[in-house]
Amino acid sequence: MKIFRMASATCALAILILAGAGTVARADAAPSASAAELKDAASKAPTTSTLAAGDPGGTITGTVSDVPVSDSKAGLSLGDVANQVGQNKIGINFTWTLLCGFLVMFMQAGFAMVESGLCRVKNANHTYMMNFFVYGCGLFAYWILGFAIQMGGAAGNGNLGGLQPLVGEHTLSLFGKTWGIFGQSGMFLSGHSYDVGVMVIFLFQMVFMDTALTIVTGACAERWKFLTFSVSSVLMGAITYPLFANWAWGGGWLAQLGTNLGLGKGYADFAGSGVVHSVGGVTALAVALIIGPRIGKFNRNGSANAIIGHDISAVLIGCFILAFGWFGFNPGSTLGASAAGCLRIGSVAVNTMLAGCTGTFGALLYMWSMKGKPDASMSANGLLAGLVAITAPSGFVNPIASGIIGLIAGVLVCLSVAFVENTLKVDDPVGAISVHGACGLWGVISVGLFADGTSNYGGAWNGVSGSVTGLFYGDASQLVAQLVGVSTLIGFVFGFSYALNWVLDIFLGHRVSAESEVAGLDLPEMGQLGYPEFVFTPEPATMSVAAHAAVA
């Protein structure tokens, strides 16, 4: 019996050893097999003569022979294939992000058409020129300083290759935690920031920043001195916008609310309802408060006169250009189309178009029901309101929530326009404060309500593992983080913008002379009429008061 047991144990041991040896043998054989497969694939690759015959079906273009080989003697290796896969991922993400950035850049044309169309013909050139030159002012300011403040500490984005040169976040220790305040690397895109990934993120973030700047020109149209507008835009592109954008997107303290205080996943703003639109909207309110209403906008009893824009076709076409550009704005904010949850771009795009649709419905039905006409300019603003509101939550919510968010925004913009005009007595010719400010804030809040916890951008957001989840899906702390963002926008950003532009008012003066304003800004400010062959029709008496009467 004892001999039998020993024999059994010996057999078992032998089997185990044999099995182990087999495993080792298979492991050793694995690279050989793969190498053989690679060699086999290379041998089957189409020859130059085959390719010379043309490939109408696209079946033989792009094969193993297109993978670069690091060592021509050794031939194609697994390392070569892996490197190519990695570069393909980054290449896809670069291409996606750049193309989306180009779309966002084109939104400047949409803004120019909307704003100019909503202004009177005598100010068309001036309004177009503000929208034109804000691009240059913003880009320049962002290049020399703004980008460094915003993204100078934003290293770590795997979608774009790491962005490792951007490692200069200035921090502050408060309440036992370390908080990011502003970035420090990347000025002039020089030194280490002369990097392919940094260039991509610069272009994409720059066009976002310029969108925020152009919002202000709408609210202050028809009376803003071109010089002061230019200086104000440079300072906003260099300081105001980048500061808040750093706090939200550049690794700053708002993004750290999750890691430092356990507030959800930190302030979550997928594509910028807060960072872009609310910053633009609250700055527009600040400057509009300083600059005052247009001559003839309000009567002595405080009632408002409607000052009708000169070209509704430009407004509506401009809106469609903006809606088109928004497909760069929101889906592009994944910063990639490959890996880390980027395949959600389809959802983001659909959410975007749905919210624009319901926003239009909200505004059009409200105006039709309450005022009797499906007002064109308010319908246009409804579309934009829906798009603005969905910008922050587009990456975190489902299509039903998108529809609700857009619908609320469409109604909200109508109520807000009436409130700004009739209660605050602030003159906003294009409704920018309501569209971008009010609806932007609503978008920020809606993340804290509707985020459904299904998104997964690499397993974490703002350094907190898991998905962004709002109050309706069980995380009330996310709503607090969003409200902290709202407070920063209406408290810090608004206050800072007001103070900055107040100083500019002291030194430069924001407003053109009454004489220029009454004549229209095209000739006095730009030296050329927007439409020299147009025949001007007399304005209503309230809007054509003499210059001396306006200042008396």
Next chain:
Amino acid sequence: MAATKSQGKSFTLFIVGVTAAAAGIAYFSSGMGKLALIGGLIVLALAFGIFLKIKPDEGAIADKGQPAAMRMAGVVAAIFGWVIVVFGLNLSTSVSGRMTTTLIGIAVSLVGSLVLLPIAANKNAIWKA
């Protein structure tokens, strides 16, 4: 008066000053960086001096001025509301506590931005004349 050559020249100076100052900050560790920063700030000061000098050339504007004290109160209230929120986050560790202080801060900011500043703006509004 509208746009003038003086405005164009002063804006050019402003851009030069901003660029030099930014270059100075970017290369502050070097001697040239410090020099560029100082030079940039001087040019900026010069630009703002010219802005102030040519401002009256614009002519009479349709604006009667706003009471500075009320404007200051509005700005301070807006920013103070935000300060309440930031410090309130550390007064309580509960979600409801933080929600409460955040909403209080937002309310204070709104008083500044939507009550005090519009009152200041409309105090001497052109349409009241």
